[in-house]
Amino acid sequence: MGNVRTIYKSGSRFYVHPEKREIIHPGVTSVIGMLPKPFLQRWSANMAAELAVDSVDYLAVMASRDRDGAIKYVAGAAHRYTKMRADVGSKAHDMFERMIRTGAFTARDSKGEFLSHVHPDMEPYREHFAEFLEVVNPELIRAEDVAWSDTHGYAGSFDAILRVWLDADGKPTPDRSGTPHLLMVDWKTSKGTYPDVALQMTAYSRADFLIDPDGNTEPMPEFDGAAVLHITPDGWEFKPVRIDDDVFAVFLSLRHIFDWDRTTSKTVLGRAIAKAVRLITGTERRAK
Template identity: 55%
Template sequence: MAGKVSTVHRGGSRFYVNAETREQVPGVTSVLSMQNKPFLVPWAAKMTAEAAVDNLRAVASIAEYDRDGAVDFLKGASRRYTKTRAAIGSEAHDMFERMIRGESIPFVPVHMEPYYEHFSQFLDVVQPELIRAEDIAWSDEHLYAGSFDALLRIKDEDGTPLTVIADWKTGKGTYPDVALQMSAYGFADRLIDPDGNSVPMPHIDAAAVLHITDEQWAFKPVRFDAEVFRHFLHLRATFDWDRDVSKTVIGKPFAKGGPSGGNAIVTGTQRRAISPA
């Protein structure tokens, strides 16, 4: 028994908390946020421009009486899109977990029907055996944790059984940092279930991502090895730098001044030259 795990948010990052020891460690996705993503700036600018063009008359009407309101509407375009996609992703993940556990889904909302159909096809074609789902991978050695989607047993082309750690993605594409994410889960020390029961991380043969959208699905292998995991650990160290160490490296001024002047530094040579009164 390791103690149930909860989460808290501090400074824009998620931390996993062991209820028994009160130990807090950063979440895998918060560690991954340490990556430089320069493409986000032009993407957000594009979303803002599209919101302006698509709502030209409405924005002009709002701006006539409430300039700040119009500005807020436009600058929130990327945030609204991200929030909408996150809601769809959460709803889909909940449905996928129920389906892979063998639960019946009595009602599927219209906007979820394509996801339901494609996940059903995945289950039929791949025939995965569920080992665990939505447990927490916890690293005692490197101090991080994260909730993964599924640990599966599947068969390769030769019929050899493989233990695969898998993730569901419902966005527009799959990106290289999913390999960092999966390595973090797979190289953790133990698994913790919702009741707080802890077991050592089993041997994992491979990692994969199920990219599933309203148009198609694909089950793709993801590179899973020590080299990829080392790159994740670099980000883990960067997280400590960003959150903690960077706040300790600048000291108080030796001297300072301003428009009204300031006190000059008294050097060691000057101090030694001063005679006692």
């Protein structure tokens, strides 16, 4: 089995079956994107407004030379911020994977050698992830594999499957003296953690099987739960996440809405079988 390839159509990510190329499933995050997010419109407008107010003199000069360019610059404020945060998240995820695979408290390269330099912007993330490894002492089971569901038609790349040891109060026991729990785990580097992470984790955990980078497949294991590790420059938190039937039902509803939005909605309106006939007067005909 070959590696799983991804493609983008109409702004959504799709996963291509490694052997049966005709089987293409939407990504989990694209499905969750069907959730209504009215706050994003306000947030985007505020980002543009703040940029305009904070850069009023610069914008005046820009607008005098290139009005359309100035408009695009202000309108793109939210997109540039989102891309910047995505870049930070990608770099942090790469560093976390290297650290947890080697069991090291600093980042190593693919050969297991210590990285000679961690950018100052990434150092707080490295420090907090190292503290998480020490305080929780998890066992890495899988990392960055693809969860694949033919049953419900979706796929997605998850961050990690970890085994952690918890005491009777659900607190980690770094000496691994507590009860072992198999968890689906996600790393987040955004400003906050949001409820839709539960939809994401539930979808991954309910997939039919997983596919590793070499194309090997195996059934998705049974999980004892899920958790999100939220890391910011200021600190970190390891939070449990619900992945029960109620949450999965919401995800499946969004999966149906995704099909409606991308396919079914384009088929429900037929061509007009009758329509108004506009009267053309003699004067209009003669004017032609």
